[in-house]
Amino acid sequence: MSGTGGHAPELPRAPLSAASYFAVEYDPSRDEVVMLDQRLLPEQVVYRRYRKPDEVADAIRDMVVRGAPAIGISAAYALALLAGTERGDAASFLVANGVAGRLLNATRPTAVNLAWAIARMSRRAAEVAALDPDARYDAMRAEAEAIHREDVDACRTMGALGAADVPDGATVLTHCNAGALATGGYGTALGVIRAACAQGKRVRVLADETRPYLQGARLTAWELHADGIPVEVITDGMAGHFFQRGEIDFVVVGSDRIAANGDVANKIGTYGVAVLADAHGVPFTVAAPFSTVDLQVADGSGIPIEERSRDEVAHVGARKLVGDGIPCRHPAFDVTPARLVTAIYTERGVVHPRDGETPAALRRPRA
Ligand code: MRU
Numbered sequence: 070m071s072g073t074g075g076h077a078p079e080l081p082r083a084p085l086s087a088a089s090y091f092a093v094e095y096d097p098s099r100d101e102v103v104m105l106d107q108r109l110l111p112e113q114v115v116y117r118r119y120r121k122p123d124e125v126a127d128a129i130r131d132m133v134v135r136g137a138p139a140i141g142i143s144a145a146y147a148l149a150l151l152a153g154t155e156r157g158d159a160a161s162f163l164v165a166n167g168v169a170g171r172l173l174n175a176t177r178p179t180a181v182n183l184a185w186a187i188a189r190m191s192r193r194a195a196e197v198a199a200l201d202p203d204a205r206y207d208a209m210r211a212e213a214e215a216i217h218r219e220d221v222d223a224c225r226t227m228g229a230l231g232a233a234d235v236p237d238g239a240t241v242l243t244h245c246n247a248g249a250l251a252t253g254g255y256g257t258a259l260g261v262i263r264a265a266c267a268q269g270k271r272v273r274v275l276a277d278e279t280r281p282y283l284q285g286a287r288l289t290a291w292e293l294h295a296d297g298i299p300v301e302v303i304t305d306g307m308a309g310h311f312f313q314r315g316e317i318d319f320v321v322v323g324s325d326r327i328a329a330n331g332d333v334a335n336k337i338g339t340y341g342v343a344v345l346a347d348a349h350g351v352p353f354t355v356a357a358p359f360s361t362v363d364l365q366v367a368d369g370s371g372i373p374i375e376e377r378s379r380d381e382v383a384h385v386g387a388r389k390l391v392g393d394g395i396p397c398r399h400p401a402f403d404v405t406p407a408r409l410v411t412a413i414y415t416e417r418g419v420v421h422p423r424d425g426e427t428p429a430a431l432r433r434p435r436a
Pocket residue numbers: 135136137138180244245246247248251252256257258282284322323324325335336337401
């Protein structure tokens with residue numbers, strides 16, 4: 070692993086994220102995964118390079134890269150890296166792919182995009198295992214790049230669908246970061262906001278700071294400010310005040326896993342926002358690729374909630390907030406029930422869980 074500072078590094082081809090910065094890209098000239106270290110934003114722009122799947126697993130666990138689609142893409146690239154170094158026969162390639170897939174999958178349990186991308190890469194691995202190692206590597210890299218490209222396309226499609234519901238002149242509240250930094254590029258919730266602006270709508274954004282990791286303050290505000298979209302950061306506890314004063318017209322957030330009934334897991338604090346939106350008659354909407362929908366899970370009670378370390382709650386940076394020996398709780402996600410969700414925007418279309426529609430309606434008929 071190595072770091073580079075300042076601007077995004079030159080790649081041998083245009084970044085698939087199609088932006089001046091990116092969460093994750095593959096550099097085929099050096100057989101490396103390149104990631105922006107999101108832990109350091111907004112103070113430092115540092116890109117890190119990884120050559121081994123276990124290094125990518127550490128980067129996902131340690132939040133160098135985060136956001137459900139972005140960690141899925143990172144895992145896919147990690148399995149491409151593996152195919153580049155695993156020169157053994159078909160059987161040993163598949164064993165190594167399985168071991169790396171399990172390691173990657175264990176890093177973050179709530180975001181189903183991770184398991185989805187690993188399963189897709191593993192299906193491709195089975196198809197190409199008997200090829201010679203170079204052809205195998207090319208096929209696995211192409212599959213990971215396809216996952217990345219499709220995610221950017223999905224963001225743009227759902228963004229346009231969601232933007233149609235954003236009123237001109239709206240103040241939009243968002244929670245956490247569901248932007249270009251959380252996806253292959255463009256963003257899910259921030260994709261809706263970007264698309265609304267591109268349609269000529271005047272939109273201003275309130276970004277919840279999103280304790281304890283501060284993705285809203287550090288990442289969402291950074292992205293929107295860079296695009297010239299008006300944004301103000303509020304602490305999480307201020308949202309009720311702004312709802313009460315009628316200053317919020319629309320809520321859009323991303324998701325880490327959506328159950329078959331339309332229950333939505335997202336960053337801790339999202340449920341409270343949804344309750345407030347409901348109490349004040351404000352639409353609460355979710356933008357996510359269909360890879361975030363887990364039809365195997367009937368409702369939100371079946372979604373595993375990642376528990377992270379006490380230290381992330383007890384400290385802000387180097388500053389200690391909670392005395393030694395005092396326990397803290399740290400569920401990283403919560404579940405918003407379908408009855409509070411006005412709309413879910415995906416690249417396959419829109420469903421309205423509040424009106425009884427479920428994401429299963431977007432399942433493609435089998436060929
Ligand atoms: O812990 P994080 O930063 O990975 O959590 C991210 C979120 O909760 C996002 O809202 C979600 O992954 C959707 S990203 C398009």
